[in-house]
Amino acid sequence: MENKLLNKEIQNYINANLNTDLHSLLLKKSPFQDVSMSEIVQQIKGKQTAQKKFPFLLKEGIIFPPQLNLEQASSEITAVYKSQILKGNTFIDLTSGFGIDAYYLSQNFGEVTLVEQNPELLNIVEHNWGVLDRKAIFINQNLEDFLDINKDHFNVIYLDPARRDHNKNKVFLLEDLSPDILQIKDRLLTTADQVVVKLSPLIDLKYLVSVLPGIFRIEIIAVKNDVKEAVIFLSNEKRKEIMVNCINLESGDSSFTFTFDEEENTQAVYSEPEKFIYIPNNSILKAGIFNLVSERFGLKKLHPNTHLYTSDQKINDFPGRVLEMESVESKQIKKKEQFNIISKNYPLKPEDIKKKYGIKDGGEGYLIFTQSKKGKIILKSV
Structure with a gap:
């Protein structure tokens, strides 16, 4: 080039x-x-x-490439994590974009194919891979046209559908993505042993499982407790359960793995706040796994809609934040004190709480405004 x-x-x-x-x-x-x-x-x-x-x-x-292509590309850290899951002989990325995911995911494969409908973008990727001394087959084609004429079979197909409509608005339902995964799922599964799809972190997992048969694994990937993407794995092989893994990269790389059946068959134990308060990582909260957290770690939940947990003895391997706290009355909060404010299942948002009580944001202390089964409570870090 x-x-x-x-x-x-x-x-x-x-x-x-x-x-x-x-x-x-x-x-x-x-x-x-x-x-x-x-x-x-x-x-x-x-x-x-x-x-x-x-x-x-x-x-x-x-x-x-242009900024939009950079924004849509996966980060290096999430691509590296996904690359540890996949391996085989043949890999194809049907929506290669800037090629970040393809570069890392394909490292455990012998033959790599990149399909991209934007010729300028594909030329840039082919040039960059040459600079990086990586080999691949580069195909400038729409993925649906490629599927129509392709006769090869691959171990893994990867794709990252566009999540904006014609008006550049963000979309989340599978049928609104480009391509529509629901329409091409069967064609994908006849072309590869396994299909891996990157989706928005905002997608609803229950909806996802209900409309898309064949999912056997879901990865909820967060970086520094910011959920970046949901990645689904599909195959034609019949499996009894869907394994879900919630990973928090660059924050101890803590993970929490479960099946939906485990959550449905578990009941949480409730309690008023004890010595320690536990706030699960956002990848776990995104997955909606609330009762199983209580059972796995022997913790008590504050309220059915308050996803905070408590115990008298500290659990050191909890996948989230652990704070030593005590209950306080609102009159004990002094104006101009400095705290990090957390609002969970509480009528006021952190900004409203700061205005109401005249609290400054920041510092090392925490105030949690939340609810237990007995009603609204305020917790202060010790």
Whole structure:
């Protein structure tokens, strides 16, 4: 791939302006005859994004696509995690995009194929993989057209459907995605032993399981307690249960694995607050596993709709935050005190609580506004 952006002088200019205000830079005339300032700024944005999201691409000779493609790409850390789950002989990514997932997921496969309908984006990915010394078959085609003519069988198909409609609004139901997974599921499963689909972290798991037979595994992936994606695994092989794993990367990499049957067959034990309060990781809360947390760790729940747990003895391997707390009255809260505010199953949001009580945000202490079975309560860290 011959690209004028790879000119040494232009690359030096890009690197020298990585911390320059991009809006002011766009108002300037490009110092290079054949490269516009918008093209230069695109590369600066790409490197800035790579510093945080996929640092393995901070290498000489890498070309970055428009910002939208960077935003839609998976992060390096989530791609690396998913790569530890998959292996085989043949791998195909039917929506390769910027190729971050494909780069890592395909490392345990002998033959790799990338399908992408955007020719400019595919050219960039093919160039970058050459710089990174990775081989693949690159196909510029719409995935549905590819499925129509393809006669090969793969061990794993991976795809990340577009989650925006024609008006650029976010969509979450499977039938609103592009492609529509419900429509092409059977074709996918005749083409591969296993189909892996990356979905929005906002998707409802019960809805997902009800409309899409063949799911045998779900990964809820969070990074620093921010849920980034839900990944589903499908096959034609009949299995009795769906295994769900909630992982929290870069925060101890704690995980919680369960089946839906376990949750349905478990009853929580309830109690007023004891010495320690437990707040599950957001990946667990996203999965809706509330009773099983109580049983697995021998904890008591505060209220059916309050997903906080308590005990007198500290549980050290709990997948979440553990705070030593005590109950307080509202009159004991002094104005201008500094606390981190948590509101769970409580009428007021943290911002409203800060205004009502004149509390400053931050510091090392915590105030939890919540409900037990006896009513509204306030908990203060000890």
